[in-house]
Amino acid sequence: MLLLTAIVLFRTWQFKPAAITPIPKAxxxxxxxxxxxxLSQAVQFKTISKEHRSEIDYQQFSAFISWLAQIYPDVHQQLELKKFNDYTLLFHWRGSEAHNKAILLSAHYDVVPVIAGTESLWSHPPFAGTxxxxxxxxxxTLDDKGSAITLMEAITHLLAQDYRPKRDVYIALTHDEEIGSKYGAAAIxxxxxxxxxxxxxxxxxxxxxxxGMIPGVEPKVASINVTEKGYLTLELIAHAKGGHSSMPPSETAVSILAQAIVNLKNAPVPGGLEGISAQIYDKMARHMPFSSRVLFANKWLFGSLIENKMSEMNSANAMLRTTTAPTMLSGSEKSNVLPIEAKAKVNFRIHPRDSVESIIAYVNxxxxxxxxxxxxxEQFEPSPVSSSESPAFKLLANAAQSxxxxxxxxxxxTVGGTDSRRYQLVADDSYRFLPMTLTSQELTGFHGTNEKISIENLTKAVQFYNYLIKQSDQNL
Incomplete structure (x- = not known):
């Protein structure tokens, strides 16, 4: 026991954060x-994506594009512009040295609808841009016009300084990210x-x-995401004899379907602290209190305990495994009729360790x-894991710290989906990071009520993109 204790304590002592190398402030x-x-003006354009494209008001998208040309004339005059499917924009800033590989900075300007019935809960009207x-x-403001506008502001700022990059720089502003990027990022x-x-x-x-969003970690954490989960929606259909509800059999289509859903809930897809999940927590846990570092420094001994505790927290659980979420149900059209079919849709966000094929086999x-x-x-595979040791990752890290x-x-x-899953097909590495500081309270605005962004964050985002483009030339 003394030997075991000594080993645990020694490993914990070794499990400490690397010294943070100060980066000169930009x-x-x-x-x-x-x-x-x-950004206030941009918000006022109701560029709302909807699942049925026939319901989208594309006049708002056209008006937004015209407004961009008016507000950012230098970008439109000095960079080449290509349009894809009328509403996605790709600006090309030609570099002075054509042999260098290009880089792509992307944002989307479409937004999700405001949840019907919640308008009165907003402190300010959702499309007023207050x-x-x-x-x-x-x-x-957060998702994702704030990023689109700060990118345009950064390019305008650099052009005003007569700056020209050494490599080609592409700026993408896509119009359908919220509904899958089929015509925007995919076309690019x-x-x-x-x-x-x-x-x-x-x-x-x-x-x-x-x-303050990572329990036990006091310093701010810049999470530069190197991959994103895949996506799989399955439809489960239970078949049974119909009939009148006054004489139900022992099992109905509804009860058969319900049991299947319960079985899935009670058997979450196996997960664990390995691969990208292990990389994330290996770095963050070093900044946790001693009691937590004891656990993470000795996963060989406490691995099951860690994973059980993390599985109880929604956000941590999503980092460990492919998640299972029943989302839609349908049965009879009348309350006194037994359906011959009961249907459910179940959504899986696939961890990079898994695949569409493996999850379907698991469900069966x-x-x-x-x-x-x-x-x-609907289906798409998890993204490949981009390098966290590459010059590009280090550049992003330095820019964030600067x-x-x-x-x-x-x-x-990334547990949701982004345009990056399209770009990964043509880029050596694809990264997912917005250079803005958020608290858990601010995060609730995503796709929710009272979405807002601080002016300080907007300022720092423009500075980040400005610094990033300049510094990317220094790595050549």
């Missing part, structure tokens, strides 16, 4: 109020592939500088009922 003067005003002393309010990726344009790396939305094994028909509604100060920088996993 001094980039920008007009914060002008940035806020421009500016107060600290924030710009409205749908899209096809263009790069057809034109044999080599991208060293791409940068899109993903995670942030996280302030867990349900194990020939009365349940399983069909694929603008936001001392940070713990970790590779991360």
């Amino acid at each position: 001094n980039i003067a920008v007009n914060s109020q002008q940035i806020a005003e421009h 500016i107060d002393s600290e924030h710009v309010w409205g749908r899209g 990726a096809d263009y790069f592939a057809d034109a044999a344009i080599a991208l060293e790396w791409s940068l899109d939305e993903g995670s942030f500088v996280l302030d 094994a867990v349900i194990d009922d020939p009365r349940i028909e399983i069909g694929i509604v 603008i936001h100060g001392d940070l713990v920088v970790v590779p991360g996993l």
